[in-house]
Amino acid sequence: MIRRQFTALALGAAAALSALPGLAQDKPVKVGFVYVGSINDGGWSQHHHESAMKMKEHFGDTVEVIEQESVPEGADAERVLTQMALSGVDLIFTTSFGYMEPTLNVAKKFPKVKFEHATGYKTAPNVSTYSARFYEGRAIEGTIAGGMTKSNIIGYIGSFPIPEVIRGINSSFVQARKMNPDVQMRVVWLSTWFDPAKEADATKALIEQGADVILQHTDSTAPLAVMEKAGGVIGFGQAADMAEFKPTPRVSSIIDNWAPYYIERVQAVMDGTWESVSTWDGIKEGMVQIGEITDAVPEDVATKARTMMDDIASGTYHPFTGPLNKQDGTVWLKDGEVADDGTLLGMNFYVEGLEGSVPN
């Protein structure tokens, strides 16, 4: 069905398409994916890969997918992207924040190739950005964390101090404090997205410091593996469901659902309607999904978490609603005021109550 549509479209717009050699009717659309981790990391990269495979399944033979995994952020990424662009790829998804500059640099050299950069904020005529409002999911996690901690210490494993990660820390902390005003949050920065040994060590350090709920913003399942071994500590699946750690330590999860977006964007390339956009979708649109809340969570806490999920989905509640102060005590949001996307996208400050400072 889809294939027929595509053929009809290709014939109908033959004149227009003939100008674009890559899109001739008998040639599949080539789509490239670049991942920062391996495609079986159990988290971020694996989920992008699986979404890419769903997209491929959706289109069948009309799409050819090229993937490159474990690409370091920086100069290597630029080389990989150039290689992909030279091999005749029509659309490239670069799936990590650190690919931002490499993507823009290569995009400049290949104006006919279209790029989609995940979690960044810089666009170009042939570069779109897409990201999910993970902080909505973090608010749910914060609610569960605040409701379940007995030691009043919540651990947070951070990767890099970029706005996306800082938003997550603030969002979960704000909700955790609402559930339990005595909650403290301890953040450990690792300067890596993926290093199981380091993530495991950080988890151990947090447990030793008394944390009994640990949130992670790194990509491997190592923290959950350590929590399971330690016992009595709960955590959440990150980027993927990480269902193998159910019902505890994994009590819920944030699942990134990229497949619909990938399908939509590849379709746009096929239709010739692709243009540069900045997409930032959340629970409402289904880009952020909350994995099953297990029985390990007390019923009243789970109910509160589910209610919040519904309210965010219906748009009646925003996780950053005033009154909220910045860490230094200055007013950020007045009573009832809601954070605007501009501030959120560039967030580089902690909210009041968090200890420590954001590394530069």
Place this chain on the structure above:
Amino acid sequence: MAGISLELLLAALMVAATPILLAAIGETVVEKSGVLNLGVEGMMITGAICGFAVAVETGSPTLGFLGAALGGAVLSLIFAFLTQVLLSNQVATGLALTLFGLGFSALIGQSYAGVKPPPTGDIDFGPLSDIPFIGPVVFSHDIMVYVGILATAAVWAFLRYTRAGLILKAVGESHDAAHALGYKVVRIRILAIAFGGAMAGLGGAYISLVRVPQWTEGMTAGAGWIALALVVFGAWKPWRVLIGAWLFGGITVLQLNLQAAGIAVPVELLSMSPYLVTILVLVIMSADKRRAALNAPASLGRVFHATS
């Protein structure tokens, strides 16, 4: 230091140091025999997956560690064959071994992602582990922590007190002289390389079976290179290597604990502290040039070709 328990820190330090200690002790023996094997990272990651796979398939962590040692040793024999028989360049071959090990382990590991290994239990020391402070620090670990320390002692005793150790050192200092005395230089070196491979394999398996415990591609994340640096750091002396491993492991754990305890020290400084201290100690130790040069095996990295 408010908020950080010295007891837990010391206990965590011994665990964090174990993988690099095992690999570094193995490499010490290899380098003492005059061979520079830069493939430690590759052998570690191969050991990590071999150990993981065997442990998962058999359900026994002990067999897993044996499999890891075997895997690391077999991989190192490729290096031994190339450098000792075909007389290839040791630096280039070692680097190639690392690249090969990383790729090879990723290949075997395909079906082991997300699998849980059988747990490696802590040794039960009975009343000993109830002694305040000493109990949790010394008597609360899994068997590999003690294997690491015992291996250090064994290698030290071997190099210092045994005839075989003396021969190994002789081969490393002057392979021509050792050859002239009738010692089988190549055979001795191959054995040393295999031992180094087995120890690196054990170190890798410690990461995949105990420290994390799971398999992910590239999970050793540079531990092999740190082990190589430790050998130089320790001036090819087993006990100094042990101290180096504890120092490095200790600072790694300490910086995470400082962050977790919410102590206001700049994170950037904490993250680079293990490397800073390593460089600092290296500089201090190599200040006395004559002694540092004396400690390095004289034939290290040189190709041996028996002419007569």
